[in-house]
Amino acid sequence: MDFAIPQEYRDFKETVYRFAKERLAPQAQALEAKGEFSWDNWRQLADMGLLGLPFPERYGGSAASPLATCLAMEALAHAGVDAGTTLSWGAHTILCGLPIWLLGSEEQKARYLPKLCTGEWVGAFGLTEAGSGSDAAALQTTAQRQGDHWLLNGSKMFITNAPIADLFIIFAATNKAAGNRGISTFLVERQCKGLSVGKNLHKMGNRTSLTAELFFDQCEVPAENLLGTLHAGFTGVGKETLEWERSCMIAPVIGGMEHMLEVCASYAKERRQFGQPLAAFPAIQHKLANMKVAIEGSRLLIYRVAWLKEQGQAAMQEAAIAKLIASEAANRVAYDAVQIFGGYGYIQDYPVERFYRDTRLSTLGAGTSEVQKIIIANEMLKAFWQHGA
Ligand SMILES: Cc1cc2nc3c(=O)[nH]c(=O)nc-3n(C[C@H](O)[C@H](O)[C@H](O)COP(=O)(O)OP(=O)(O)OC[C@H]3O[C@@H](n4cnc5c(N)ncnc54)[C@H](O)[C@@H]3O)c2cc1C
Structure with a gap:
């Protein structure tokens, strides 16, 4: 058993800590008081390669291992960066980008990961609904196949980054009678017809990370935007993502x-x-x-x-x-x-x-x-x- 963290990992953690201490932490208290998302922080995270931290370099990522990713995130918070920034990072990189990298088709990876790595697009993850939180498998949002697209109907609650996100990973029932084994995951772009975002929910903390509801009304999602296998339930996107989360x-x-x-x-x-x-x-x-x-x-x-x-x-x-x-x-x-x-x-x-x-x-x-x-x-x-x- 080796508890020693490799020197290059420790150097990386130190670099992230110094960057965060000098560039992000000084604004933390003021940003939190305003309760606004900081696009300036976002661009700086992108420039440091942190938005695409675990993804391969060919998609614009930094190819960091899970441990290096943990160390970088620990360093940001240790430096005193506002918690909303790290929460938004998590929803973007871990909850949205990671499932695309691990389970997406080559086309999906090539289409979305570079935009997420540069921060040009913001990612989000929609599992929770007003009536299903801990009992996530009881979700009511449905997706029905119609020709070359899926039609999504329902809503999602408490979605981190929703007010500013360009891409959402959405869980929906594709076979309601099958319960957990009838749930599938979709990549929903913000401009999809029938998608709307509710008002920003005012939170106790993490106030620089914006949170809102999502509504799907006959929302048209192209057939090729199914992520992973049909009816995968939580064994695919959900399980892997939750372990990283x-x-x-x-x-x-x-x-x-x-x-x-x-x-x-x-x-x-x-x-x-x-x-x-x-x-x-x-x-x-x-x-x-x-x-x-x-x-x-x-x-x-x-x-x-x-x-x-x-x-x-x-x-x-x-x-x-x-x-x-x-x-x-x-x-x-x-x-x-x-x-x-x-x-x-x-x-x-x-x-x-x-x-x-x-x-x-x-x-x-x-x-x-x-x-x-x-x-x-x-x-x-x-x-x-x-x-x-
Ligand atoms: C700021 C914020 C950001 C979030 N971001 C996202 C996001 O980006 N995407 C997303 O999908 N979700 C997001 N969530 C939702 C979050 O994951 C849920 O709030 C969480 O899973 C709990 O669900 P709930 O709030 O419906 O509580 P409930 O499930 O209603 O639980 C209420 C209480 O009952 C307890 N309880 C429930 N079932 C049991 C049981 N069987 N036995 C014992 N106790 C039980 C719970 O532990 C809790 O104490 C976010 C939430 C917040 C507050």
């Missing part, structure tokens, strides 16, 4: 915790009460120690998922464990960060207030904590039944 897209949570630890340690050394710095009090030291433990534990679990993906292995249970531990840990870190700052932690001028709001999403998106436990138990029991009770 629960590693590379959750990696910013590690960087965010690291950033908070630095901010809190520094504050605890400066702020004095009872004639001593806060850092001298065991109760504060324990909070800082808990943060360090949360970071190291989450990091190992997330890197393990990335390593499994690099070996081409399935990681459903490992990804669920990593996502569960990291997101719950980050929420505890956020709580303690506000506690260490006292009343100042409740004031918007301080980054811990923003981190507290942003972090709340981590136990909800990409499957709630309850859903991760269902996955972990299912995987465990599957092995248990297979080996005999």
